[in-house]
Amino acid sequence: MIRLQSVSVELDDRRILDDISIDISEKRIGVIGLNGSGKSTFARLINGLQLPTEGIVTVDQLETIKQGKEVRRKVGFVFQNPDNQIVYPVVSEDLSFGLKNLKIARQDMASRIENTLADFKLTHLSDRFTHQLSGGEKQMVALMGVMIMEPDYIVLDEPTTLLDLKNKSRLVSVLSGLPQTILLVTHDLDLLDDFDRVLCFHEGRLYADGSPDRVITAYRDLCSAC
Amino acid sequence: MLSLYHKSDSFLHRLSAGYKLLSLVGVGSLVFVFDTLFFSGSILALILALYRFARIPLEKCWRQIQPVIWLLGIIFLAQVFITGWEVACLIVVRFAALILAAGLVTLTTLTSDMIAAIEACLHPVRRWVAVEKVSLALSLAIRFIPVIADITHEVREAQRVRGLERNLFAVAVPVIIRTLKMGTQIAEALDARSFDSTPE
Numbered sequence: 333m334i335r336l337q338s339v340s341v342e343l344d345d346r347r348i349l350d351d352i353s354i355d356i357s358e359k360r361i362g363v364i365g366l367n368g369s370g371k372s373t374f375a376r377l378i379n380g381l382q383l384p385t386e387g388i389v390t391v392d393q394l395e396t397i398k399q400g401k402e403v404r405r406k407v408g409f410v411f412q413n414p415d416n417q418i419v420y421p422v423v424s425e426d427l428s429f430g431l432k433n434l435k436i437a438r439q440d441m442a443s444r445i446e447n448t449l450a451d452f453k454l455t456h457l458s459d460r461f462t463h464q465l466s467g468g469e470k471q472m473v474a475l476m477g478v479m480i481m482e483p484d485y486i487v488l489d490e491p492t493t494l495l496d497l498k499n500k501s502r503l504v505s506v507l508s509g510l511p512q513t514i515l516l517v518t519h520d521l522d523l524l525d526d527f528d529r530v531l532c533f534h535e536g537r538l539y540a541d542g543s544p545d546r547v548i549t550a551y552r553d554l555c556s557a558c
Numbered sequence: 559m560l561s562l563y564h565k566s567d568s569f570l571h572r573l574s575a576g577y578k579l580l581s582l583v584g585v586g587s588l589v590f591v592f593d594t595l596f597f598s599g600s601i602l603a604l605i606l607a608l609y610r611f612a613r614i615p616l617e618k619c620w621r622q623i624q625p626v627i628w629l630l631g632i633i634f635l636a637q638v639f640i641t642g643w644e645v646a647c648l649i650v651v652r653f654a655a656l657i658l659a660a661g662l663v664t665l666t667t668l669t670s671d672m673i674a675a676i677e678a679c680l681h682p683v684r685r686w687v688a689v690e691k692v693s694l695a696l697s698l699a700i701r702f703i704p705v706i707a708d709i710t711h712e713v714r715e716a717q718r719v720r721g722l723e724r725n726l727f728a729v730a731v732p733v734i735i736r737t738l739k740m741g742t743q744i745a746e747a748l749d750a751r752s753f754d755s756t757p758e
Contacts, residue, residue, distance in 0.1 A: 379750055381746055381749060381750060401752065401754075404749065404750060404752050405752055408750070409747075409750040411743065411746075411747060411750075413743070415705055415740075416740055416743040416744050416747055417744075417747040417750075417751075418701070419694070419697060419698060419701060419744070419747070419748065419751075420669070420670065420697050420701055421669050421697070421700050421701045422563075422668060422669060422670065425668070425669065425670040425697075428670070429751060429753075430751040430752060433751060433752040433753050433754065434752060459563075459565055462701065463701070463704035463705065463708075477751065478750075478751070481751070481752065
């Protein structure tokens with residue numbers, strides 16, 4: 333379970349998030365809000381990339397301030413731009429990066445890479461150069477790079493922004509089949525139809541929280557009022 | 559090194575990158591120690607045979623030497639006038655052998671294996687040098703050359719649209735800013751993938 337207790341984040345004297353308290357135990361959680369509303373900061377808090385200025389963030393009782401490394405092993409993070417996330421020149425090499433960090437044995441590493449590529453039906457990409465992949469393929473490689481580390485939670489920060497309709501549908505279908513808890517930050521409201529819970533942020537505060545229908549309606553009203 | 563690897567299943571592909579790099583150093587030294595045309599010619603013939611053995615198409619072999627063929631031509635002509643045709647042939651054959659040998663190592667070795675070999679070379683000094691970080695830095699440098707080239711191309715096109723055809727400053731500033739910003743995001747991505755960035 334993810335728990336935020338009275339969490340605030342201040343950056344350059346600006347309050348990005350203000351006194352957020354929330355428990356998350358659902359499997360599919362959507363996060364929406366206007367630009368600059370604090371939703372990306374909220375997502376980064378969960379993986380420990382951003383530490384709270386006040387309050388406590390815990391993931392399965394692990395505190396992000398004190399147990400950052402352990403939290404990062406539990407929570408995978410997929411960024412908006414896969415180009416900034418892929419670190420090796422060849423796909424299979426990039427998939428090995430996280431495994432090396434987890435000190436996985438060389439033999440296990442090879443089988444895990446093979447299995448992950450097979451699960452995503454992307455075995456043909458194994459020896460391809462990462463800079464020669466399409467945007468959709470890069471995003472898939474970025475997701476595989478996270479999945480191969482077998483996290484319990486996956487946070488995705490606007491992963492469909494750079495994708496065309498075909499690749500977006502592909503990513504969505506892959507995500508819907510994953511057993512992990514998914515926390516998706518997005519501007520694409522259609523993606524959240526089947527989600528268990530949606531959070532809407534506005535000016536650093538939790539503006540609405542509940543079922544997709546209810547929260548998306550509240551968000552649309554907010555957009556038209558702004 | 560970015561996109562030269564030629565996938566195949568030859569003995570040369572399977573051979574450890576360390577041995578290949580060591581052999582490259584050996585060949586490079588031998589052609590200078592035994593400075594006869596016959597020896598250098600034999601080495602060149604051997605390297606060409608290894609290309610065939612590694613099942614690398616002739617076209618890829620030619621591409622290794624093609625960019626410097628004009629330079630070899632100039633060296634040959636200059637040496638013919640200065641020292642005679644025999645030395646000119648020796649020098650050109652020697653250079654060609656070295657270039658093709660280096661190309662062969664690159665074509666048959668994955669970047670990760672090359673980096674692992676460099677990592678192994680640094681093993682004796684690991685008490686003073688953070689070997690994993692050096693190898694990661696090498697990988698990142700190789701990985702991000704095409705990314706930075708893309709950024710430069712995008713910025714140049716954006717400036718061209720705005721009427722700035724040849725303005726180095728107008729290209730350099732946005733490229734540097736975007737690269738620095740990208741650097742921060744890459745560091746975060748490394749952290750997110752459990753890379754231990756704490757100083758040793």
